[in-house]
Each structure stands twice: as C-alpha cells, then as structure tokens.
Amino acid sequence: MSWVLGLSGLYHDSAAVLLHDGRVVAAASEERFSRVKHDAGLPVQATRWCLAHAGITMADVTHVTWYEKPLRKFERMLVSQVANFPRSASAFRRGTFNWLTxxxxxxxxxxxxxxxxxxxxxxxxxxxxxxxxxxxxxxYAEAAVLTVDGVGEWATTSLYRGGPGGLELLGEVLFPDSIGLVYSAFTAYLGFQVNDGEYKVMGMAAYGEPRFVDEVRKVLRPREDGAFDVDLSYVSYHWSADQSYTRRLEELLGPARFPGSGFDPTTAEGKRYADIAASVQRVTEDALVAIANVLHARTGLDTLCLAGGVALNSVANRALLTRGPFARLFVQPAAGDAGGAMGAALWTWHEVMGNPRTLDTPVLPGPGLGQAWDDATIGALLTDLRVKHEVLAPDTVAVRAAADIVEGRVLGWVQGRFEWGPRALGHRSILADPRRADMKDRINARIKYRELFRPFAPSVCAGAEGRYFDVPPGGEQLAEWMLLVAPVTTDDFPATTHADGTARLHVVHAAANPLYHALLTEVGRLTGHPVVLNTSFNLKGEPIVSSPVQALATFFRSGLDVLYLGAHRVEQTGSYDG
Amino acid sequence: MADRLQTFLVRLGVFGELWRMAARSKRWWLVPMMVVLVLLGLVLTGLQAVPYLSPFIYAVL
Structure with a gap:
C-alpha cells in the first residue's frame, strides 16, 4: 500500500492528485474549492480533500511531488530579464517580488x-x-510523447519516447521559441485574456479564413528540420509582464481588438479578427504536424501521447490525427498545468520508486475523480435552505431529465464526482436540446452570460456518433473526453454545430457514466437522436460548480429552468418554500 | 518555534539547490545575483511574518 501525492500551482491551475499503488483515486483542481478561476495558489484545499477522500493523513503519503523545479524557472526568468534590460525593468521588479516572497x-x-x-x-x-x-x-505500453505549452522551466516543446524503460527525452525546443506563448500573444492581440481566452480564439477561428497565414508565419517561423523559431520583434512575453505582443505585430496585421469589445463576423473588422484567429490556428496546426512528423520518424511508433496546454486545442488534435503520421492519439483530460500534478505523481511512482507499469487496470478510472455528495446530504441541504424540490426515484432521474430536455427546458445537471480537467463531461453540466436553433443564443446570452459566438458541445451515446459525426480513426479516446473536433454530417443539431460545420464531440460510454448514458438513451428514444447539448455548469468567468451549494447559487443567478442535484429536481420558478 | 526553525532550514536549502543548478547550467555569472536575491527573499519573508510590518512590504517594493 503506497500513496503518492502530486501537486501543481503558483502559476495557474493549481491541483492535487492522489495515487494509490499507481492508480489515481482522487484528483481535483483548487479552483473547484476556492472558486477562483485558474487558482494560482498552493492547492491546500484540494490536497485536504484528496486525503479525506482516501481516509488517510499526510503521514501515510510516501512522497509529495511538485510538478516543476522553481529555481530553474527563476533562473530562466533572470536570464531573460537581464538579456532584455532595461526594457524588462518593470517586469523584473514586479516578477521578482513575487518570486522572492x-x-x-x-x-x-x-x-x-x-x-x-x-x-x-x-x-x-x-x-x-x-x-x-x-x-x-x-x-499503451509504448508511445511517442509530445508536450507543448507556453513554457516550463526552459522547455516549451519536448519530444520523448515512452516505453518499458520509462520516458526518454529525444529533443526539446527552449524558451523564448514557444508555440503556446505565440498562441497566447495572439489571444491577447484578439482581445482575450491570456491563459483563459485561448479557447475563444479557437472558437473565433471557425468564422474566418486563414488569409493571414503568411503574416503569422513571420512570427512563428517553421524550420526545415520540423522545429520552429519565433521572431521576437513581434512579441514581448520575454520581457514584459503587461503586454505579450509589440506594436510591430499591429503594423503587420492592423490594430489589435480592444478587450471586451463586441465581435461581429459580418463586419469587415470582425472578419479580419476571425481571419487572423483562423490563420493562427492553421499555423499552430502546421507546426504541430511538422513536429509530429519528426517524432514519428525518430520513434517509428504509431501512437502519440500528447500533453501541455496546447493539447487542449481540440481543433489541432484533429489536424494531428488527420494530417499527422500517428494512427492514434491519447490526451488525458487535464492536459494543462493541472495535469502536471498527475504527471508528477506518476513520474514519482514509476521513475523514482521504480514500479513497473501494469496495463490490465486503467490508471484513470474515469473522468469523475473529484468530490461527490450523496442524496441524503443534498436532501438535507435543500430542506435547510427551504428550496422547493421533488425527490425522484433513482431509476427515474434519467427519464425525467430527458423529458425536460425534449420539452425545451435547460437543465443544470449535478451527478456524482466532479470531473478532472476543464471539460464538463456529464457530471457538472448544463444540458439542453441541440435540435433547437435558438438554444445556443439563449444559453450564451441568458444563462452563461458569455460571448454569443462561442459554441457548445454535443454529447452522444457511444455507438451512435458515426450517424452524425465524422470521427477520424484513432480519435476515439479524445472524443470520450471532449478533446476532439469532428465535422457534423447532419443538419439536426443547429445548437451544437459551429460556424464551420464542426462540433467538439463528447462520446459517452455506459461504463464510464451510466446515468448520463441512460439520459442520452432516453432522449434517443423520445427524439430518434441520442444527443444533447452539453456545456460546463458555470457562469462566465467562474469555475465549474462542484458542490450542491455552488450549483444552487449558480442556478438561481442564471436563466436555467431546472436543476437536477442527484435524485432531487428543483425548478427555477417558485423555488422558495416559505 | 520548532515549526519556524524547520521552515527556515528548508528555505536555507535553496542555496544548495542554487549551487547544483549553477553547476548544471554553467551560468556561474548568475550566482552572485541569485544569492543576493535569495537573501533578500529571506529577509522579505521574515518581515512579512511580522504583522505590523507586512502591510508595508509590498508598498515599499
């Protein structure tokens, strides 16, 4: 019996992951407890919950592993600031204080x-x-492994071969040449928040044509050997804490989009932003495919395991599958820095403690690795708060929820343990009927209060996805965790089909989530299509809800019609009892 | 008191890590700057632990 704890944090997305004999028993991001989106603190609450969930104390934990080496990051920061002095003086002063304290x-x-x-x-x-x-x-017993993000200590892109002997580093690209940081610089240029708005660039790209590819390639320059360079005259992330691009980028592409301003792709200015987003997306995909070709040639393996924040780019993942050399692709649900906590724990278990891999039992038991609340607790809470509710027989929850969806209601859905990673996978979701064309605008504007252009995902029963979506071979696992974009081959789901005719697909297996699968099956029985609109249960700028109290608070502040908390059903109107 | 001493000793361990890092990267020119900054960091964290001084630390820097 051996327990290992992995931790990440102090930059963004802090998280804790607890392993028991090499298997994940608990994993949670700190933001789910602190309610601070992308919480950058130490994952104290997540750690306490992991230990409590396992019924152990810190004394039982063999090793606690931090996901990176702070002093090497400090070294990189100092080297970079010295090299760019005096223009880096302001960033140095502020950044150093944070480091020193x-x-x-x-x-x-x-x-x-x-x-x-x-x-x-x-x-x-x-x-x-x-x-x-x-x-x-x-x-997989053997695989090529590619990690791509903004920057770690020094590396921004790393190539490995994974096998029985562990992970062998084959090559790396170092700061300041970084696909992730260039993508983030364009995220800022397009008026979104760095480390949060990258998804929005991906969503915006669907409205545009990649007519600025040549210009973007002046910033992220592909090399003949498959690697890339960054022209640092266009970016400032290596010396500025406030701005990640320079005036020269605006001279190249025109004025940047003002943060928070509206986006209308039918206007010339809106179209230009969309075209730039599409170009950045295309250049990013090309760079990833070029690196994948190098890695494939070096390893001769047909499976690619991908991690780092860039692995959450579900459009690029499709490009890797359809245009890249690998037959299959694996991405774990929290591919960004939160996932570093899981990696730190797994690295410790296998490479420090020397335990061999056993592939007969999955390391990840499923997407729900967070905290759960039982029906008795939820019932007591609702009674205490005097919230009118209906208690359903457990075997009727899916049937009742399916009927609500088909009748046009928008549901909050809180069931079981909350998900690991940034995607809602049917544990903490907002659900609706994807056949209704008005549903997208209704949820964006009146429920989540977010940008109208942002798309929603469809969840579909496993086995039925081929009827509606063009899932590339080798992308099955990605579709299970909503990490793959697929072309939609039907007109039946206007609310979940994005502007470019694709959708970020979520395929649901009965073994992984029986209740959600039952709901989809019932929707299929009622409508002929076992598909629902699925988006994360949160409001704009907030983390996804975790507890029933958070769910209720979000429910009453939103335009949701019905809330399912376990087997309890709450309606928006007339909810207070007394 | 024992907890504070342990925390202080763990912080001092940064100097050992600093030496190992410099030996690995061969950036010896960074060592004086890092030693000064780490010492400053020790002072700052020490001052932050004093309740009536901590509000001024961030403002001063």
Missing amino acids: EKLWVKAAIVKELGVAPARVLFSDHHQSHAASAFYASP
Whole structure:
C-alpha cells in the first residue's frame, strides 16, 4: 500500500492528485474549492480533500511531488530579464517580488501548509510531468510523447519516447521559441485574456479564413528540420509582464481588438479578427504536424501521447490525427498545468520508486475523480435552505431529465464526482436540446452570460456518433473526453454545430457514466437522436460548480429552468418554500 | 518555534539547490545575483511574518 501525492500551482491551475499503488483515486483542481478561476495558489484545499477522500493523513503519503523545479524557472526568468534590460525593468521588479516572497519557497510552503516531512518532498521537471501525465495514464505500453505549452522551466516543446524503460527525452525546443506563448500573444492581440481566452480564439477561428497565414508565419517561423523559431520583434512575453505582443505585430496585421469589445463576423473588422484567429490556428496546426512528423520518424511508433496546454486545442488534435503520421492519439483530460500534478505523481511512482507499469487496470478510472455528495446530504441541504424540490426515484432521474430536455427546458445537471480537467463531461453540466436553433443564443446570452459566438458541445451515446459525426480513426479516446473536433454530417443539431460545420464531440460510454448514458438513451428514444447539448455548469468567468451549494447559487443567478442535484429536481420558478 | 526553525532550514536549502543548478547550467555569472536575491527573499519573508510590518512590504517594493 503506497500513496503518492502530486501537486501543481503558483502559476495557474493549481491541483492535487492522489495515487494509490499507481492508480489515481482522487484528483481535483483548487479552483473547484476556492472558486477562483485558474487558482494560482498552493492547492491546500484540494490536497485536504484528496486525503479525506482516501481516509488517510499526510503521514501515510510516501512522497509529495511538485510538478516543476522553481529555481530553474527563476533562473530562466533572470536570464531573460537581464538579456532584455532595461526594457524588462518593470517586469523584473514586479516578477521578482513575487518570486522572492512566494515562488522560491515552494518546498517550505508544502512543509508548513500541508504538514509534509521535508525529506518526502520531490520536484519533477515541468515537461517531464506533462509527459508522464500523458504516457503513464495511457493504456499503451509504448508511445511517442509530445508536450507543448507556453513554457516550463526552459522547455516549451519536448519530444520523448515512452516505453518499458520509462520516458526518454529525444529533443526539446527552449524558451523564448514557444508555440503556446505565440498562441497566447495572439489571444491577447484578439482581445482575450491570456491563459483563459485561448479557447475563444479557437472558437473565433471557425468564422474566418486563414488569409493571414503568411503574416503569422513571420512570427512563428517553421524550420526545415520540423522545429520552429519565433521572431521576437513581434512579441514581448520575454520581457514584459503587461503586454505579450509589440506594436510591430499591429503594423503587420492592423490594430489589435480592444478587450471586451463586441465581435461581429459580418463586419469587415470582425472578419479580419476571425481571419487572423483562423490563420493562427492553421499555423499552430502546421507546426504541430511538422513536429509530429519528426517524432514519428525518430520513434517509428504509431501512437502519440500528447500533453501541455496546447493539447487542449481540440481543433489541432484533429489536424494531428488527420494530417499527422500517428494512427492514434491519447490526451488525458487535464492536459494543462493541472495535469502536471498527475504527471508528477506518476513520474514519482514509476521513475523514482521504480514500479513497473501494469496495463490490465486503467490508471484513470474515469473522468469523475473529484468530490461527490450523496442524496441524503443534498436532501438535507435543500430542506435547510427551504428550496422547493421533488425527490425522484433513482431509476427515474434519467427519464425525467430527458423529458425536460425534449420539452425545451435547460437543465443544470449535478451527478456524482466532479470531473478532472476543464471539460464538463456529464457530471457538472448544463444540458439542453441541440435540435433547437435558438438554444445556443439563449444559453450564451441568458444563462452563461458569455460571448454569443462561442459554441457548445454535443454529447452522444457511444455507438451512435458515426450517424452524425465524422470521427477520424484513432480519435476515439479524445472524443470520450471532449478533446476532439469532428465535422457534423447532419443538419439536426443547429445548437451544437459551429460556424464551420464542426462540433467538439463528447462520446459517452455506459461504463464510464451510466446515468448520463441512460439520459442520452432516453432522449434517443423520445427524439430518434441520442444527443444533447452539453456545456460546463458555470457562469462566465467562474469555475465549474462542484458542490450542491455552488450549483444552487449558480442556478438561481442564471436563466436555467431546472436543476437536477442527484435524485432531487428543483425548478427555477417558485423555488422558495416559505 | 520548532515549526519556524524547520521552515527556515528548508528555505536555507535553496542555496544548495542554487549551487547544483549553477553547476548544471554553467551560468556561474548568475550566482552572485541569485544569492543576493535569495537573501533578500529571506529577509522579505521574515518581515512579512511580522504583522505590523507586512502591510508595508509590498508598498515599499
């Protein structure tokens, strides 16, 4: 019996993951407890919950591993700031204070805040953590492994071979040449928040044509050997904390979009932004495919495990499958920095403790790895809060919810343990009928209060996806965790079909989520299509809900019609009893 | 008191890591700057632990 805890944080997306004999038993992002989106603190609450869930104390944990090496990051920061002095002076002053008062002392903070013996604290490498999170969580004995993100300590892109002997580093691209940071610079240029709005660039890209590819390639320059360079005259992320692009980028592409301004793709200006987003997306995909070709040639393997924030780009994932050399692709649900916590724990278990892999039992038991609340607790809460509710027999929940959806209601759906990763996969979801064309605007405007151009995903019963979507071979696992975009081959689902005729698909297996599968099956019986619109249960700018209290608070602030909390059904109108 | 001493000793361990990092990267020119900054960091974190001084630390810098 051996417990290993992996931690990430102090930049963004802090998280804790607990392994028991090499299997994940609990995994949660700190934001689900703190309600601070992309929480950048130490994952104290997530850690406490992981230990409580397993019924252990910190004394039972063999190793606690931090997902990166802070001092090497500090070294990179200093080298970069010195090289760019004096224009980096402002970033140096502010960044250094943060380092000197917090980030340098991660080990002391873990010891003090979490009660860990100093000798038990280990540090993995940032990209090694990402690579471990992809490879050791995968069901493959051998695979090529690619990690791509903004930057870790120094590496921004790393190539590995994963096999029985562990992870072997084959090559890496170092800061400041970074696909992730260039994508983020364009995210800022297009008026979105860095480290949060990258999804919006992906969504905006569907409205445009990639007519600025040549210009974007002046920024992210492909090399003949498959790698890439960044022309640093267009970006400023290596010396500025406030701005990630320079005036020269605006001279190249025109004025940047003002943050928070409206986006209308039918106007010339809106079309230009969409075209730039499409061009950035295309150049990113081309760069990834070029690197994948190199990795395939180096390893000769037909499976690719992908990790790092860029692996959450579901459009690029499709490009890797359809245009790249690999037969199949694996991405674990929290491919970004939160997943580094999982990788740090898995790296410790396999490469520090020397435990061999056993592929007979999945490392990840399913997407629901977070906290759950039982029906008795939920019932007591609703009674205490005097919220009118109906208690359903457990076997009628799916039938009743399906009827609500088909009748045009929008549901909040809180069932079982909350998901690991940024996607709602039928545990903390907003659900609706995808056949209704008005549903997209209704949910964006009146329920989630977010940009109208942003798309929603369809969930579909496993086995039925081929009727509606063109899923490329080798993308099955990605579709299970909503990490793949697929062309839609029907006109039946206008609310979940994006402007370019694609959808970010979620295929639901009965074994992974029996209740949600039953709901989809019932919707299929009523409508002929086992498909629902599925989006995360949160409002704009907030983390996805985790607890019933959070769900109720979000429900009453939104335009949702009905809330399903376990077997309890709450209606929006007349909900207060007294 | 024992907890504070342990935390302080763990923080001092940063100097060992700093040495190993410099040996690995051969960026010896960074060492003086990093030692000064790490020492400053120790002072800052120490001052932050004093309740009536901590509000001024961020403002001063």
